[in-house]
Amino acid sequence: MTTRRHFLISAAGAALTAGTGSVMAAAGKPAENITWDRTTDVLIFGAGQAGLCAAISARENKAEVLVCEKAAFCGGHTAMSGSGYYIGGTEIQKKAGIEDSIEINWKDSVDRGVKAHRFIKRDTRVVRRVYNEGIDGMHWLEKYGVRFMPNPVQGIGNRKRVHYVAPGYKKGSPVLIDTLAKQAQKMGAVIEMQTQLTGLITATGEPTLGVRVVGAQVKDAGGRILNIRARRGVILATGGFANSPELVKRFHPYLAGTPSLGSRLNTGDGIVAALSLGANMIVETNGFGMNMLFVGTHKGQSMGLPMTEAPLIVVDKKGLRFEDESKGYLAACHKMTEKGIKLADWVFDSKTYEAFKDGCLKPMFTTEVVNKYDSIEALAKGEKIDAAQLKATIEKYNADVAKGRDSVLGRKALLAAIDKPPFYAFECGPRIYTSYSGIEINAEGQVMDTRARPVPGLYAAGDVTGHLAYQCNLGGGGISGISMATVYGRITGANAAREKPV
Numbered sequence: 393m394t395t396r397r398h399f400l401i402s403a404a405g406a407a408l409t410a411g412t413g414s415v416m417a418a419a420g421k422p423a424e425n426i427t428w429d430r431t432t433d434v435l436i437f438g439a440g441q442a443g444l445c446a447a448i449s450a451r452e453n454k455a456e457v458l459v460c461e462k463a464a465f466c467g468g469h470t471a472m473s474g475s476g477y478y479i480g481g482t483e484i485q486k487k488a489g490i491e492d493s494i495e496i497n498w499k500d501s502v503d504r505g506v507k508a509h510r511f512i513k514r515d516t517r518v519v520r521r522v523y524n525e526g527i528d529g530m531h532w533l534e535k536y537g538v539r540f541m542p543n544p545v546q547g548i549g550n551r552k553r554v555h556y557v558a559p560g561y562k563k564g565s566p567v568l569i570d571t572l573a574k575q576a577q578k579m580g581a582v583i584e585m586q587t588q589l590t591g592l593i594t595a596t597g598e599p600t601l602g603v604r605v606v607g608a609q610v611k612d613a614g615g616r617i618l619n620i621r622a623r624r625g626v627i628l629a630t631g632g633f634a635n636s637p638e639l640v641k642r643f644h645p646y647l648a649g650t651p652s653l654g655s656r657l658n659t660g661d662g663i664v665a666a667l668s669l670g671a672n673m674i675v676e677t678n679g680f681g682m683n684m685l686f687v688g689t690h691k692g693q694s695m696g697l698p699m700t701e702a703p704l705i706v707v708d709k710k711g712l713r714f715e716d717e718s719k720g721y722l723a724a725c726h727k728m729t730e731k732g733i734k735l736a737d738w739v740f741d742s743k744t745y746e747a748f749k750d751g752c753l754k755p756m757f758t759t760e761v762v763n764k765y766d767s768i769e770a771l772a773k774g775e776k777i778d779a780a781q782l783k784a785t786i787e788k789y790n791a792d793v794a795k796g797r798d799s800v801l802g803r804k805a806l807l808a809a810i811d812k813p814p815f816y817a818f819e820c821g822p823r824i825y826t827s828y829s830g831i832e833i834n835a836e837g838q839v840m841d842t843r844a845r846p847v848p849g850l851y852a853a854g855d856v857t858g859h860l861a862y863q864c865n866l867g868g869g870g871i872s873g874i875s876m877a878t879v880y881g882r883i884t885g886a887n888a889a890r891e892k893p894v
């Protein structure tokens with residue numbers, strides 16, 4: 393079926409298999425005596441947000457499209473996500489009375505990056521395209537049947553910018569994927585399930601760097617190894633590496649051993665394949681390394697946003713606060729990992745409950761278990777927290793709130809006393825879920841090599857490229873995984889489709 397000796401394969405997760413044959417194809421031309429099992433114009437790996445957007449975009453540009461998905465279903469992390477599309481300056485915000493714009497959003501992200509000592513001068517053109525084209529990306533999704541909720545909610549950032557896909561938090565994500573997968577197929581894209589990228593194929597006889605990618609090797613549902621030729625380009629949309637303990641340890645050693653959530657199949661295959669061809673990896677060392685969320689101990693549901701919207705405190709089982717809660721779930725989860733704290737409780741009172749029960753706290757009460765207590769003593773007992781310390785922590789916190797200054801952790805935002813029963817506790821632990829590190833792309837979505845030149849014929853979009861906002865050392869939160877995957881899925885699909893066929 394395949395003449396493996398006659399071309400160069402950069403194997404995903406395996407050592408390079410260098411061709412020893414005598415095929416000397418011209419740069420950019422596929423080696424003539426490779427046995428191709430299948431041919432398409434644009435070959436896409438991964439049927440999550442980035443891959444499906446790339447497929448639709450490539451079909452809009454009239455290219456033949458084949459999407460190969462490792463799982464038995466589409467969706468990856470996108471289908472498990474909250475479905476919150478972060479962007480600033482939308483019509484939906486305007487209608488909801490939220491004053492925002494692309495520039496306000498951009499400045500907010502840069503300011504937070506500077507404040508967190510994260511902002512170093514890098515080429516920001518790549519990430520800037522997401523801010524500039526994110527609203528258009530939403531309209532593009534709407535054109536294909538995706539609907540957004542009318543009231544954006546607060547995430548990380550100075551405005552309510554999280555636009556959940558209808559019918560709302562988490563429930564919108566399978567709808568999003570289903571809509572896009574059906575649309576891509578309706579437009580003529582072929583999606584092969586349980587077909588995984590195992591290596592990229594380049595023209596033979598050329599040095600690795602600078603050689604055009606002309607196809608890929610896959611393992612199909614029946615375990616067969618096939619060579620697929622891509623006349624116009626290959627797009628990597630295989631997601632991140634949160635579920636590869638090896639890559640987590642390799643790039644972010646301090647997180648090694650931390651449990652992860654999300655798809656087991658997001659093991660960084662596209663990253664390894666691209667690195668094998670000399671692609672450049674941007675490792676996020678300046679900030680948080682990888683994205684983390686809290687997961688409830690009762691039902692395993694991920695939770696994060698209420699921390700930046702509702703007044704609450706987070707304590708460990710000793711009854712101590714450990715991070716300024718208003719910095720959000722990411723900072724709190726990283727602090728827990730750093731300090732080796734396995735479990736925490738979010739604690740709030742009835743004032744917070746009443747004010748936010750129909751807003752940001754609703755998902756927590758509908759998808760997880762939140763325990764209610766008449767007193768702090770009862771809460772401490774029920775949640776197995778050191779009662780004397782918890783009482784002291786809350787008394788100190790309440791006294792600080794009265795003075796308007798958190799003397800323990802320097803918190804400035806969302807300060808409110810915890811004093812009105814009943815009291816509520818949500819027990820949770822930290823999980824890693826998205827990698828911020830990933831392969832470098834340019835503003836056209838082309839994979840960049842270590843010499844800062846595009847790898848011909850190779851594109852990447854979504855989490856495989858890491859979190860562009862953090863890679864550019866912005867404060868994050870102005871845009872998000874789904875908005876990035878949409879914008880760059882769209883860009884890469886169009887650009888690959890317009891490549892001259894080889």
Ligand SMILES: Cc1cc2nc3c(=O)[nH]c(=O)nc-3n(C[C@H](O)[C@H](O)[C@H](O)COP(=O)(O)OP(=O)(O)OC[C@H]3O[C@@H](n4cnc5c(N)ncnc54)[C@H](O)[C@@H]3O)c2cc1C
Binds near residue numbers: 470631653856
């Ligand atoms: C619990 C959770 C909540 C989140 N909430 C939000 C949110 O509210 N808002 C937001 O913006 N972001 C959120 N995110 C992040 C967001 O989901 C991702 O950033 C985004 O979905 C990435 O899309 P993607 O297409 O790059 O990757 P994915 O959606 O993960 O798709 C990658 C696909 O590639 C496939 N694949 C992997 N390896 C191979 C291979 N070798 N060959 C072929 N296919 C392969 C996978 O099976 C998967 O289907 C959340 C993530 C999680 C886990």
